[in-house]
Amino acid sequence: MIDENVVRHVAWLARIQLEEDELKKFIPQFTKILEYFSILDEVQEDVEPLYHVNELKNVFRDDEPEDPLPRDEILRNAPKKENGYFRGPRIV
Amino acid sequence: MRVLIGLEVHVQLNKLKTKMFCGTPTSYQHAPPNTHVCPVCLGLPGAMPTINMKAVEAAVKVALALNAKVQENTMFYRKNYFYPDLPRGFQISQYDFPIGKDGYVIIDGDEGEKKVRIKRVHMEEDPGRLVHVGRIDKAKYTLIDYNRSGMPLLEIVTEPDMNSPKEARAFVSKLRTILEYLDVFDGSLEGAMRVDANVSIEGGSRVEIKNISSFRGVEKALAFEITRQKNLLRRGQQAKMETRHFDESQEITVSLRVKEEESDYRYFPEPDLPPMNLKGWTERIKAELPELPDARRERLIAQYGISVEHAKVLTGERVLADYFEKVASKTSPKLAATWIADVLKGELNYRDMRIEGCFSPENMVELLELLEKDLISDKAAVMIIRRMLDEGGRPKEIMEKEGLQKIKEDILPGVVESVIEENEKAVRDYLSGKREAINYLVGQVMKKVRGRADASKVYNLLERRLNEIDNN
Numbered sequence: 001m002i003d004e005n006v007v008r009h010v011a012w013l014a015r016i017q018l019e020e021d022e023l024k025k026f027i028p029q030f031t032k033i034l035e036y037f038s039i040l041d042e043v044q045e046d047v048e049p050l051y052h053v054n055e056l057k058n059v060f061r062d063d064e065p066e067d068p069l070p071r072d073e074i075l076r077n078a079p080k081k082e083n084g085y086f087r088g089p090r091i092v
Numbered sequence: 093m094r095v096l097i098g099l100e101v102h103v104q105l106n107k108l109k110t111k112m113f114c115g116t117p118t119s120y121q122h123a124p125p126n127t128h129v130c131p132v133c134l135g136l137p138g139a140m141p142t143i144n145m146k147a148v149e150a151a152v153k154v155a156l157a158l159n160a161k162v163q164e165n166t167m168f169y170r171k172n173y174f175y176p177d178l179p180r181g182f183q184i185s186q187y188d189f190p191i192g193k194d195g196y197v198i199i200d201g202d203e204g205e206k207k208v209r210i211k212r213v214h215m216e217e218d219p220g221r222l223v224h225v226g227r228i229d230k231a232k233y234t235l236i237d238y239n240r241s242g243m244p245l246l247e248i249v250t251e252p253d254m255n256s257p258k259e260a261r262a263f264v265s266k267l268r269t270i271l272e273y274l275d276v277f278d279g280s281l282e283g284a285m286r287v288d289a290n291v292s293i294e295g296g297s298r299v300e301i302k303n304i305s306s307f308r309g310v311e312k313a314l315a316f317e318i319t320r321q322k323n324l325l326r327r328g329q330q331a332k333m334e335t336r337h338f339d340e341s342q343e344i345t346v347s348l349r350v351k352e353e354e355s356d357y358r359y360f361p362e363p364d365l366p367p368m369n370l371k372g373w374t375e376r377i378k379a380e381l382p383e384l385p386d387a388r389r390e391r392l393i394a395q396y397g398i399s400v401e402h403a404k405v406l407t408g409e410r411v412l413a414d415y416f417e418k419v420a421s422k423t424s425p426k427l428a429a430t431w432i433a434d435v436l437k438g439e440l441n442y443r444d445m446r447i448e449g450c451f452s453p454e455n456m457v458e459l460l461e462l463l464e465k466d467l468i469s470d471k472a473a474v475m476i477i478r479r480m481l482d483e484g485g486r487p488k489e490i491m492e493k494e495g496l497q498k499i500k501e502d503i504l505p506g507v508v509e510s511v512i513e514e515n516e517k518a519v520r521d522y523l524s525g526k527r528e529a530i531n532y533l534v535g536q537v538m539k540k541v542r543g544r545a546d547a548s549k550v551y552n553l554l555e556r557r558l559n560e561i562d563n564n
Contacts (some may be wrong), residue, residue, distance in 0.1 A: 013356055050369045051167060056366035060145035063108055066115030067128070074129050074238075084125045085223065085235035088176040 004028040093325075094294040097260050098252035099310075101267060102286045104218060104243050105276050111242040112217045113141030113184065113365075114170055118243060125237035133242040135180030141364055143168075147192070147215065147244040148368065150276040152377045154246055155192025157384055158343045162374045164192050167367035168215070172358045176236050185247075190214035193494035197270070198386060200261045200404075202255065205447055209251040216242035221283070228543055240283065245438050252290065257314035261534050264310050265408075266271065269385050273410045280446065286446050297333040301345050301355040304338045312339040395424035405433040409414050411447045412437070418453035423460045426551055431460060431473070432442045439477055451480045459487040471543040472496040499544045504537075508553050511536045512561075523562055530554055 001049035007026045011018045018026070051055060098532055108118055114132035131139035155162050169187040192213030199206050220241040224231040248267065254260045263431070264287060271277035279285055282367040287304040291314055299321070304313045336345040361367075383391070389407040392398060398406075406416045407427065419428040440450060459476055462468045468491055476490050491497060511533055521529035530551070537550045 005563050012172070051160055051361040052363065052367055054366070057369050059142065059366045060148070061115070061142040063110050063144055063146040064115060065109050065117045068116045068128050068133075071124075071126050071129075074126050074134065078239070082129075082235060085237055086176075088234045088236055090224075090231050092329065 002027050002034065006030070093102075093322065096252040096292050096294060097254040097256075097314060098290040099248075099250045099254070099260060099263060100288040100290075101248045101250075101264065103246050103248065103267075103271060103277055104280055104281075104284045104287075105147055105246065106243070106278050106284055108144065108146055108150065108244055108275050112142055112144055112147055112215070112244040113242055113413055116242065120239035123239060125235075125303075126237060128239040129241065130307055130483055131248055135178075141184065141362075143365060143368070144244060148370075149373070150192045150244070150378060151213065151215050151246055151353075152272050152370065152373055153276060153381065154248075154271065155195065156194065156374065156378055156381060157274055158193025158195040158197055158210050158213060158248070160210055160213055160347075162192055162370065163189050164370050164374075165189055165367065166370065168362040168365045169359045170362050173352055173356070175219070176234055177222050177241070179220070179238065179241065183216060183219060184365070185216035188212035197198035197263065199259065199266050201259050201262065206253070206259070206467055207499055208253045208259075211249045211251055212247075213249075214247050216245050216247060217241070218245045252292075257311040257318070260314055261307060261311045266385070268307075269408055269410070273382055273384055275382070289317075289318050291321075292324065293318070293331075296321060296325070296331055298484075299331055299333065300335045300351075301338050302335060302348070303340075305340065308340065309340055309372050313345060316343060320345070368545070385410075392416075396420055396429065396430040398426055402429040402433040405437060409447060415447055415450070415453055419456045419460070422453075422457045424464065427460055427464065428456070431463075431477075435474060436477060439474075439481055443481060445481065451484070455480060455486055462487055462491060467491070468500060469498055469544060469546055471500075471538075471547075475543070495542075496544060498546075499541050501549070503548065504545060504553055505540075505557075507537055507540050508550070508557055511540065512554075512557065519558065519561070522558055530558065533558075 004023050004027065007018070007023050007030060011073070034091075075081050075084070075086065078086050104118075106118055110116060111118060114130050116130045116133055117127055119129075120128035132141055149511075151163055166186070166189045168184050170182040172182040174181055188512075190212045193211070195210035195213065196207045197210065199208055212404060214398050218240050220236050220238040223237065225235065225237040226232060250263065254263060257544060264285070266325045268279045268285065272279060277284065283305060285305075287310055289301045289310065290297045290298050291301065291421070299317060301313050301317055305311050317336070324331050334349045335348045337348045338345050365517065385407045389400075389403045392403045392406060392413070395399060407413045412432070416428060416432050419432065435449070436456070440447060459473060463470070472491070475494070475496065476487050479490050479494075480487070482561070515533060515536060518529045518532050522533070532549060533554050534550050537554065538545065538547060
């Protein structure tokens with residue numbers, strides 16, 4: 001059951017702040033998405049789960065170093081930086 | 093009140109040359125921020141991860157050494173959450189089908205040997221490092237360094253089998269020893285091992301402490317947290333289930349934000365990484381496993397006839413045990429065990445040095461030969477060890493330069509005589525029944541010969557002479 005609390009919780013997981021009217025607006029939309037998944041109920045229970053859609057297995061890489069990107073490149077798209085660091089919001 | 097402690101230990105496989113899913117070098121220690129980063133570490137759109145095969149082999153080694161069952165079919169998952177140390181918005185980790193399950197480690201517990209069960213061992217990538225400007229809950233903003241992002245990491249999860257902070261510390265240090273024996277881990281590097289601890293007083297709720305990053309810290313954080321919970325109980329309150337952060341500098345734990353629950357992480361199989369089938373790996377890697385600490389301890393006892401206590405200290409670090417065996421092969425093993433485990437280890441600890449930085453085993457052999465030939469006293473040998481650690485040099489050279497050879501025994505009676513003459517009061521005390529006064533006189537003789545005699549011989553000489561005086 002999707003209600004305001006569920007929408008609020010999902011918004012928090014996505015770190016998005018929603019206004020009261022937005023919370024209400026999303027209830028029917030979330031419900032519709034969830035209903036779509038009920039199609040899976042038609043699958044018989046003894047079917048093995050499929051974890052990957054292709055047959056690949058054991059694709060590995062050797063432990064051989066490659067050059068990292070220059071720091072200017074790394075920081076190029078950062079909106080805020082300081083002394084070679086990315087700068088972000090306080091997290092607690 | 094019984095205390096239950098379970099640990100989640102994160103260890104970096106920092107002996108590997110490259111990160112978990114890309115070729116970026118792991119040698120970021122002491123490097124300026126964001127200089128060991130590539131599009132994969134940064135989670136740029138379109139950047140594709142590829143599994144480092146050596147990292148999987150190292151994980152299998154660890155799982156086997158922890159007596160865990162290696163899962164033949166294993167795979168990576170995405171763990172979704174938003175946090176600035178995670179540029180993709182998810183961490184590549186494991187969930188169902190972790191690489192290792194159901195193992196155990198034997199530790200020295202509060203009441204003798206104890207088995208700590210390992211619930212699971214799984215592979216994942218390390219997130220970046222956040223630098224909080226000021227205290228974590230008061231900082232204005234966060235600085236982020238992605239050098240650590242993508243480092244190969246193992247998470248080792250125990251059952252709540254430890255019952256005191258001391259046992260938790262014993263587990264962590266045993267784990268470190270095992271990992272170093274396997275040569276997959278260097279615990280001396282900053283951030284190489286980080287511990288989260290779950291602690292509860294039986295019947296109460298579980299509190300998780302995050303961010304413990306030193307061996308001493310494990311004991312401190314848990315001791316603080318247990319006292320906090322006991323104080324709450326005393327006031328009739330219950331500790332609430334929460335996540336707390338350990339502040340290493342203040343040695344306290346502080347409450348953190350509400351954390352996601354397991355279902356919030358929306359784990360699903362990582363579509364960019366095909367699953368692994370490790371058929372045949374267990375047999376191949378098991379055959380290559382080195383001798384592990386417990387086995388080596390038993391062998392040292394059997395092969396060299398040294399004590400259990402000495403064997404424990406010596407096998408506590410692989411390099412220390414190697415050092416001992418090099419010395420023991422060229423001189424008396426029991427003498428070597430005593431001088432390395434009791435004296436040298438203590439002097440190293442005092443200087444905050446590791447055996448890697450110590451003088452060579454050959455120098456130790458030379459020193460022990462001087463002792464065996466009775467050329468120097470124990471006291472002089474300790475002086476020579478200190479001198480070699482602080483200034484270098486060779487034992488014989490230092491002995492000659494400092495005149496540390498034992499004095500000729502025929503000089504001793506003369507020295508004893510003069511000390512008796514010069515210390516009338518102590519002699520009188522001794523003769524009037526204060527027998528402990530003899531220790532002062534022994535000290536005076538040792539001072540005169542600058543420690544170059546055996547204290548026990550001096551004691552016997554003095555005792556004999558004083559009794560003669562007494563009988564006259």
